[in-house]
Amino acid sequence: MRFDPEELNDRERLLRFLEGDLSHQEHVEVENWLKQDSRARALLAEMAEQGIAVADLARAECFTAKLEIAPKYAAFKQLGTPFWLGLAAALIAILAIGALLFQFGEHDSIARLEFVSPDAEFSPNHQLARSAGRTLGKGWVHLEEGKLRIHFKSGATVELEGPAAFGIDTPMRSYLDFGHARVHAPESARDFVVATDSMEVVDLGTRFELAVDSETRESNVSVSEGLVDLHLGSRGTTRVIRPLAAGFSARVDASGDIVEINRRDQHLADANPRLLAHWSFDTPTANGGIADVAGDQLDGMFSMGTPQQVPGVSGNALKFDRNAHVDLSEHAERFRQSESFTVTVWVRDPRNSLAMLFSLSGETERSRVQVHLFRKHVVYGWQDGLHYDAVSGRVDGWESGRWYHVAVACRDGVVRLYRDGELIASGSVGSKIGTPVRNPSSVKNATSVYLGKLEDGHQGEESFPQRFEGQMDDVQFYSGALDEGAIQYLYQHPGESVP
Template sequence: MIPLKFKQLTSEEQEWLDAYLDGTITPAEFEKFEKRLLEKPAFRKISRRYLSLDNSLNDLAGKVTALEWSAPETSRSPAGKIFSFVPLAAAAALAFVLGTAIMAWKNHADIPVVTSTDELREPASAQGFAVINSLYDITWKDEAASYREGDTLGAEAFRIESGTAEIQFFSGANMTVQGPAEIVLTSAWEASCHSGLVRMHVPPAARGFKLHAPSTEIVDLGTEFGLSVQNGKGHIEVFDGEISIRHQNEAQQLVTQGKALMLPEAGSPTSVELGKFTYPDAGEYKTKALEQERDAWENWLRHRENLAKDERLIAYYTFDKSMSSRIAEDIHLPRNADRDGSIVLADTVAGRWGKRQSALEFRHPGSRVRVNLPGTFQAFTFAAWVRIDSLDRRYNALFMGDGYENGEPHWQIRDDGTLMLSIMVDTSKPSIYKIDSAGRHKVYFSPKIWEPSMSGEWLHLASVYDPTARLVKHYLNGEEISTQEIPDTFVSKKLHIGNAEIGNWGDPFRKDPAFAIRNLNGCLDEMAIFNAALSNSEIAEIYRHSSAHKR
């Protein structure tokens, strides 16, 4: 959860970030801030994400016409301000310049003028020079420095407590590392192993890749080799091809296929027998991962079959048959075809289980699933697997009652990454948000559940409206992230749905149709709606059984 990431910083680090944004950071504080950024990759990563998430940029985007970097004088101004206008509006730009800001501060480097919000977005290529291909049973040494598959790595330390990771360098070199391990990445052509087991595959295009061990430089000449570093001592085996090594101040020497060397802290390398260590093989772990995924899939099918029998369900859509028809079948038992949805313009794509199950993508403005769910209900629980590609609209629909009449729900995501749930209480009274707008309702927001770096990641989202307990709760990946009380004047005990939409809002009675376009730029591959307030344990159980544990 994003807020917890920020809370893992020290109070001093949080204060530096706040002062940096509002322009009140002093020269002395900036020097400490600068030093911490250089020394602590986790702090650098969280800072970049935090700055890029500043939703104030969205509110001010229409007003921003240019962004100037004010190169400070040698003496630095007392206020220590970095930007020539309110720094808060430049938060996303800071995400791009964070890596070069320190050099610009020292060297008075010129930063180009930014003239549009598109230019404020950080290009993926600027973030690093390697990518995490795969993670297997990973635990992290520092939770704040955890990564996901697909994350880009730059000049930073990569530390794992246990498990295996596969890293692809942009040079073409491939590294499989097994924990406990610490790898320091320097460039697309160079890295250091401080501890752990590493297997390198270097194709011809990446010849010359350097891997450093304690007191040893290894230059790969197009080969595959293994390196073990434990307590400052190294061990190397060449599986294919040859490598060149320079140990301490000794002359360079070639190590060919089938050879193994011990690399002592002091003294010369010595030949040893092969097979002393079992080096990680990405192919074997991929096979294991596929087996685990198959087992998880079969477990979910059994769980889904049981869940479909839950008497509290209003409807349960999994989009399994959307490839061959334009019908989103409600699999809730006993079957009632009247609850099936009609798919309009939504594209069928692979879901969170890959090719095993389909999902619906709502990238077209007209994309939606039309449903009609009549009846009167006592409570609501909405639960869905969602892949957000981007939040293009101010409001991005998950499930929306058509007319938003009394007792009808709106479940959506705001463009700042917060989850929203609201129930219309009384359409005859003015809104608490706009005096000239009819409809008394209250929106219950979650903390931020999404940021741009999470684009393409599957998330399990759930929200509960419980008028009996007078509580609204939001959940992310099976965990409760917020609880809010429902004020007396906003309690609605007679709930309805009727005509509604999944993934968009197309209210045919609203005079301004443009306002109703709220298609989700992303995918849904499962949605369950309950006539009940599910408990924390029940939502956690649904997530545990239905998670594919992958992007």
């Protein structure tokens, strides 16, 4: 259903969305409006801004003069905005003074040098104290070799291993120019930040390690307990937040892009990924179905009668018009057995802003995994219960008439997204609310598998399927995660499978 800004019911639904007062199905529908229609976004933003502004004005007596003020506000109302701003400033000042005096008792100290190894050597650039027990103010630690441990007055501790250059900024903020640091931030130091040239690692009460290469400026973050948020991008730019959970590490390049995410101490790919199905779309089956040429006979049915074939990137491709999809549901159990998997698809001219390529879902949409394109993103999404989450990789767009190779590989809780053979994103938790990556084996009672469609809200509810309009060619599904080399092979050899 399309959004109509003049329609009262649609506006009401946006308001209910803001209030968190929608059914799951309605929520999904409003999300689709918001993704596809800037008018819906403008209206949503306007309602929220009006609400905040009305509250502000009300509290500032600007329009409540004519109203009977609720008793709980009556006394406060007389105080006015200057009073509240003054009170806020006073509280901030008290907090700041308290923080300065707390524990260290020295006005300019931010941290204390807790431990210095006997073999520690400092470079001539070192600006701060060198012996254990001394306090440290704002400045740079330049360690040539050996180890030291810094205890911030926020409670965070940082162990440095030389050679390293480490900047102390505030009790809650530091900077690693290069070298290796181990960080522990207890609850008191939640939000402790270690910044690098290309990102900020924000600690959410955890332990992590961070290493920055002095030559390439590449960083490696490895989380051993809890959760961190990576604020990717250099200072002053719009940053992207990616959560990273315990047991995972992320490699981030000098420009702030995640090169890859790995589960610690595990290999990138399965030893022997197996081709489970290959729908080449070159020749239909005898009964007009979509043939699996890999040999396991995971044939599909085309929803619109005779498949519409067009010239493909190799042989023929399948054209998806509105309402067209390939139904593979009779093989759902086969796909559901995949804890690690790879889906690869050639696509041309995706017309929907949200173009669904592959989906596997249970009896309701609340248990599903899916691969789709959304505007300039390739997305792997999953849902388990009420949570929908996703990892997405940004691309430069979809040029008209050109074939693109899209691949998604998932193993050990890490998903990797590729376009035209290049890794564009990877993640172990969703960027939406930080839930762990799910795979097909987590889909409960898998009953629906489609190319070009997500069956949404079945089981008696109104249905809002998401679809694909465009062309697809040589869709392959592997049991096991292909590595980057294999993905590149598929990109360079259209129509072939991995040898």
